[in-house]
Amino acid sequence: MGKQKAHIQFVLNGETAEVAFAPHKTLLEVLREDLGLMGTKHGCELGECGTCTVLVNGRSILSCLMLGLDAEGQDVKSIEGMANGSQLHPLQETFADTGAAQCGYCSPGFLLVAEELLKKNPNPNRETIKEALSGNLCRCTGYIKIYEAVELAAARMRGEEMELPRASVYGLE
Amino acid sequence: MSASPNHPIGKSVPRKEGRKKVTGQALYVDDISFAEMIYGVTVRSSVPRGRITNISFAGDTPWDEFTIVTAKDIRDIGGENYVALILNDQPYLADEVVNHAEEAIVLLAHPNKYLLEEARRNVRIEYEELPAILTLEDSVDKKEIIWGEDNVFKTFLVDKGNVDEAWTNADLIVEGEYFTGAQEQLYIENNGVIAIANEHDGVTVWGSMQCPYYVHKALIKLFALPEDKVRVIQTETGGGFGGKEEYPSIIAGHAALLSLKCGKPVKIIYDRAEDMVATTKRHPSRTRHKTAVTKDGKLVAMDIEFVIDGGAYCTLSPVVLSRGTIHAAGPYFSPNVRIRSSAVATNIPPHGAFRGFGAPQGIFALERHLDKVAKAVGLTPDEFRRRNFIQQGETTATSQIIREKVDMAGLLDRAFELTGYHEKRQRFAKENEQSRVKKGIGFATFMHGAGFTGSGEVYLASVVGAEATSEGRVKILAASTEIGQGTNTIFAQIASEALGVDSDLIEVAQPDTANVPNSGPTVASRTCMVVGKLVESAVLALKQTLVGSGLLREDYSQSEFQEACRTHIEKFGPLKTFSTYQAPPNIHWNDEKYQGDAYGAYAWAVYVAEVSVDSLTYEAQVEDFVALQEVGRVINPVLATGQIEGGVAQGIGFTLFENVVWQNGRMANNQMTNYIMPTPADIPPIRVYFEENPYAYGPGGAKGIGELPMDGPAPAILNAIENATGVSFDHVPLMPEAIMENLTNVLHGITL
């Protein structure tokens, strides 16, 4: 049984993918070890931190608790599929530039959950953002800059102007 | 100086490696592989103290396929079985005895992760158990001697004036006792290292770490190798907070021992449970205060006894103790101060570096205690502090004369204005009579020294290099690591400002001991202030070289600068300049007496917390938090604000959430479901403000910032809880259970 490999086909970041792997592997392990996509990180591997989040059919799921086998025929999106070629997703831009990513390790998970949120609700208020992101842990930022980055990206996606978060001018001007 | 309009200091230049991090391109250690690489795991002790009587390899594991390393292998290679740091008492692998649960005993490696994990379960270790010390109190009481002759790793005595004689001059003497618990750093990326070791090339390791040269020093001893045969490279690091200061030396040694034995690259990545149960945490502490004051509220004497629990081995405890000791008396002037401190041994996994490094423990005790003293004298907490704030020209506990401008009272005014403190104090007092939810507001005033304590920076003698490239770019060579706090970005800003060229033109080299000089560890809020200053002087030296060689005039444009670099390299070969730390003038420190200039500069801060306490469920919540600080010049507002917000969030965790549950010397809640750090649903608004007072010896005027925000939240929140409930609490973490115990009597009779 140990040597037997499972073989699946699915859509990964918009393209058809095929992969063979040991059948008891999680999607996280398949993405990282069998497909070489290292953007999906792991923080606990037990569903307690949100770090390994990917989107399956547009819904955020924890890749550490989903079998690779269950990806068969599904549409999976990892952080590598978030940008459109070299064009970053607005969330990626605001996360990078306004302090939402510090060590960056939790960022892929937060970004994909935020993308799911903005699809459902293009104009979320702070409370909605908090609740939507409540399954992701970040130890660096205290979350404040993450909320601000989501708000700024949402505004840009709606085609609205928004002032940069006050952080850039606090106490200084 | 320069014709270029580039003045990036003070601007929120985007994080240098930000794009890589948001696209999944940043490579952390577990994202890296080498051909033939296999995996390693650690087998650990299950008892807190004992003699190892037998190790057996059982089960259906194909043991002949496994690389197995024990302490004997270290003897066989002629290495030293200790982690070189301060006292060198911690073995890489326990040999005969174990001194704490989760101590490493056996290492295993195998290409198959699944088999490896099964194999770890099949290693049986038997012990003859020895009596263990599991609490700070039992260690102090010497219930059992488990380390040295008296369980004491280190003591300090700070003695200013004459405390014993001062008691008689006091109108009032107030005593108090305060406790803080352990805290897990909980970086989201667990510890991990990859090692390649062989007899010919020596040892190379890649890993998640803060201090490549610490690892370097430790591996030289472990493998008995010359310096140039050990190479340490930092990979992208997913948070550290002190948790990756000393511990990576152990994992690196383990991976390298396995690699040397099997001849293949070996990767060790801890899983969360192992990382939490086995690696370092913040030192638990006990602080006793005895304070003499006059009836008009002037401090006469402060007698402080500060004890921290170091765990089973010394590791960094003396240094943590040092910072804690010096910060224990705060930003106040008292003519007589005595601080007696000690770090003691227990049979729990060694405690280690964690943001603040002893200071949050002592500051918690002091800022709680001063509210108590104020009450005893009949003054408000703020009025009492105003009468005692240290002024320019006055001396700290270590008799350091504060030469820079300091205005704690001004900071307090501004913080109160920002929070409506006085208005809220009054309003809450009225509203609380009628309401189930009690509101309160409280604050803490404190200072935090940047850089190594005392002569630490002089001993370190850090070096930073700057190298011009033939494309006319400048590469910063430093071992200081980017761990999320923004090292790369601020180094580029400092260099860019000094040279007057775009910050895009500045590259920051990956910390690699083969390529960068030792700029010291990435700790102690020293990276910006101390190392940043070296970055500034190294690039200025580079510019001076170009000017001196006649290739660049003083008033140059960016393209002229680039051209000069190119020409210089063509004509004279590689262009590198180095800058070595030199203490600012008039810094004197007496290591024996612990008197003198403890730090080159201090950051000053006032943090204000607003809380609510539910009188029926006893849950305390932070509703609003204002952090106001003076940190010299702010180099990058977004990054600096991010440091403060993140630190305050960790501080809120330390205060109200993060309770390490010990069971027979082992962490019992070593998972993210039951060791609970705040989630997005649990953090209040955190409002961050800076006052700027440029520091003459910091780059562009900057001081240190990273640890500061850890100091204020715990006392500010507990002071606010006292304001809300009338009950004074003396320990953190403060869980609802403890609030209930103390509050039931006070609040009974209130029904709603």
Added chain:
Amino acid sequence: MMRLPKFEYRVPRTIAEAVKIVGDVGPTAQFVAGGTDLYPNMKRRQQTPRTVISVMRVPELNQITGDGKSGVRIGASVTLTDIVEHPLINRDYPVIAYAARTISTPILRNMGTIGGNLLLDTRCNYYDQNYEWRKGINFCLKKDGDVCWVAPGSSKCWAVQSSDLVPVMVAIGAKFRLASTLGERMIDAAGFYNDDGIDYLKKRPDELLVDIHLPPTNGWRASYQKLRRRGAFDFPVLGVAAYIKFENGRANGERTVRDAKIVLGGIAPSPIQIAEASAALIGHAFDDEYIQAAAEAAYVKARPLDNTDFVMNWRKQMARQYTLRALRALAVSD
């Protein structure tokens, strides 16, 4: 490195196929839906089924049918997110949507199912640990050991029922449909749970939970209050479900309580119904005097053990406060 143990994975498409597989394989097989409970347990080697049978691709288990008038059936594999967002559940059974929304996190609710939550393994500080940690204490009664560390003299396991939906289902009188190769049976939620941390379900291992039948909404109302430390992630360490139904008409302008139930979760191996609380309420006006009496009964009966986060005395105290909250929520929503 938390690897799943090796197992055979089966993905049946019909209920008949699913129950046949489990019948054929026997007790070493286990059903899985969202995997958010089973897979962490497998990674920690608390559970090591040889065969895992996914019920996520059985269409019949993925439906919500009916309405408040006739009662609603929720397939066991419907995700918690779908329940939280379902208009009909929100309209007719807001207590279910509310309780589901308190479970864990949005991402875990995208994966976890109602069936999985109702069958959630009991939890305990000594049991929900990785293998190495449990080995360090010579394991525990629930798995691989012979002592219950919560109550070392006890012959019984005291792991805690930790579902948010269970107390609600018991309180409102939901029924569960089980299927096996021997046929189907319906069982009351109230009779479905054993007060034993190991043998905590009346469900036989060969039975599949097919769907949950919610009773018609003929005048009853219910609420749920959850105690946890954080605003997300945490399992309940106390959950209080309250249910009341009034007599038709009013006496002296007041409505009289005809039926009432208080069910506590998160404190014992099974949900605990507080008969004394019902007795305190039934036949009386729904006013604060009787509500206080019911809360007092809940407090007396709540005997949490020291096997979750939180000190047990505090949890016991909270049983009174949370019962008050749950009941008062029903009073105000008139």
